[in-house]
Amino acid sequence: MPEPELDQIRQLLKSGGLRVTTPRTTVLQALLAAAGPVTQEQIAQALGKKAPNKVTIYRTLEAFIEADLVHRAFLKDRTWYFEPAHRCSQEQCHPHFSCTRCGRTDCLTEMKMPMAPPVAGYIVQHQRVQLEGLCPRCKAPLHSSAVDIPKTG
């Protein structure tokens, strides 16, 4: 992933009313380059030597969330996964699918999940859907060549 539009990143930050700093540009870059939701640790790993301090990454993510650039996608094994906020409506984010075999979690950005029916007395502002089952990689593994079980998705 060769520098995805470094100036656009700066632009994004400014549009969110955020000061442009090195940690913020690199963290945002990592988020945009990632295939799906990522943890603080995964961001740090992806940035390797250039990674800011752990605390800074958390505070940066917090600032991004405040500015609606990023949101918390889901909690898994007691750790948060973050992802860019595009492709999410106010009412509901796309569903996320966790494979019970390989542990990976995919964004089902295509799926149109119906909103919950109204419930007397409640005002539903946001809906979050998590699905579990077998992912394409693990479903009916041809022959014996299954999938190397990775740590995270």
Add this chain to the structure above:
Amino acid sequence: MPEPELDQIRQLLKSGGLRVTTPRTTVLQALLAAAGPVTQEQIAQALGKKAPNKVTIYRTLEAFIEADLVHRAFLKDRTWYFEPAHRCSQEQCHPHFSCTRCGRTDCLTEMKMPMAPPVAGYIVQHQRVQLEGLCPRCKAPLHSSAVDIPKTG
């Protein structure tokens, strides 16, 4: 909550292939007496002086889950909420509603949430729905008498 059928509790444990012990009966009692999902801490608090050791409560809950008496309802603020497994189908548990104002979480046991449409390549075995918004207690508080904001739901 005056001893909800102590013998039935023993029966439940045995039916799950579990040994009958004091910690198990009291913890199961607390779970059944609770209005909704509860944390380890809330169980301990509800049992007060009679509460078993924290580790024992966790291991007890684990055993209950194994025996399908209890399940993990949802993760909130990095802590698990547990509830009895009745009222849950294999395919999906009832949705849970978290109020963004008072922080309470309610079981929407009545709500019939449609299952996610099939996605090419995936096998969906379980669906979990979390809703957020305003609960009846916080929605349009008449006059100024809102709700005392509690710590947890």
Add this chain to the structure above:
DNA sequence: GCCGATGTGCAACTGAGTTGCAAGACAAAT
């Protein structure tokens, strides 16, 4: 370039949940 407002790094902390192990309680067999 200067300076107040923001952002960053470090070390120490928090708190839910886990692990290893010795001591205790259950229940099946005698």
Add this chain to the structure above:
DNA sequence: ATTTGTCTTGCAACTCAGTTGCACATCGGC
């Protein structure tokens, strides 16, 4: 009722994502 092997419990110490306080560095408007 006593024995006996197995499963449970409690304690202390640990883990690990995330947070906090504070001194120092950086940003960007002037």
